Amino acid sequence: MSAVLDDMDSRPGSTTSLLRTVIGLYLREAGGWMSTKDLVLLMDALGTSGTVTRTALGRLRKKEVVRLETRDGNPGFTLTGGAATMLARGDRRIFTPRSMEPGDPWCLVSFSIPETEREKRHQLRRRLHWIGCGTVAAGLWICPDSLRDEVEEILADLGLRDMATLFVTGSPMVGGTLPDAAAKWWDLDAIAGLHRDFLHHHRPAGTGAMGQDLDGGAAAFATYVRSIDRWRIIPYLDPGLPADLLPTDWPGAEAAALFGRMVETLSAPSAAFVRNTLGATVS
Incomplete structure (x- = not known):
């Protein structure tokens, strides 16, 4: 699973999601590594037993969010390269929420993907949705232009860049009102x-x-x-x-x-x- 999608795939409030949040908030500031014992102690403060925490750590290893690393004989965990990128992106989203102003540019994402690549097409649509893009039509999506770099990352990651065209535009001209259109797109x-x-x-x-x-x-x-x-x-x-x-x-x-x-x-x-x-x- 990709780094972009993995940031969204754990249900908020679940042990795996809470552990991912603890890791995202504090592992980097703790020197990039935490012992298993320390992670268990932190999760205990959230009401999670050591056994359940270790199971969740196993899930995050399988998802390639963390990797096992022993230091001075103590087992612990550090971030994978993909997770470090994911968490840096998450920091920007979480602590600096975007807000579009009237007159700001939009980005239209047009793509045509053959049936032989239908799994990639499915992944593209899921990932565009998970970063806040709206659906105008099956092969035409819309988002604030501030998201264009993330769209480019997704297209490159899926190997679909040559099958998509991005348009930067002013306010879309719709048949009805723009608020009604936005309510259909999102x-x-x-x-x-x-x-x-x-x-x-x-x-x-x-x-x-x-x-x-x-x-x-x-x-x-x-x-x-x-x-x-x-x-x-x-x-x-x-x-x-x-x-x-x-x-x-x-x-x-x-x-x-x-x-x-x-x-x-x-x-x-x-x-x-x-x-x-x-x-x-x-x-």
Whole structure:
């Protein structure tokens, strides 16, 4: 499985997804390697047993996210090259969500792939969907031009670049209204549902998710990791359309603001917990 798709294929909240999130947040800052024991301790703070964590590590090895490496007699894990690229891309998406402004350019992706390459065609469509592209027609997709580099990466990775043409264009001219067209090209109801789900699980109430009771320790770590894990797929699927193309009750801005506050409040105490657990510097 490719690095782009692998960033999306674990269900948020599952042990494998939470472990991937822990690794994505802290393994690089811990020097690029963590012992199995330390990963088990961190996952224990998320309520996961050592046996289940080791099983999830096995899954991530099979997916080529991590590879086993022993240091000073201690078994542990480091990132594969593909996973390092995937996580760097994820950092940009998660912590700098894109937002398209009216008048920004669009990218149209036109492709014609023969039946002999139907598996690659299927993979291309899945991967375009998973990075936030919309479907105009079976062989014509649309996205903000800010996603063009990622589209190019996908085409190159699948060996399909010579079967596709990219057009950079201004606002599409449609038969009806552009908001109606956008609602056909993207499943805006499903994307809005992801935002509302995040708000439902993480909107603070009194001294809830961001109260003083979570200023440090395992509780801050667990809350922060779970918020990242639930949020991380949203900036992939949400293309960040301009407000004038979205429903008036669009929850994206509220969810993004809440996520930003959680990062500001919980990232430092969560890193401190990891630092104390590993006995290593985590920034």
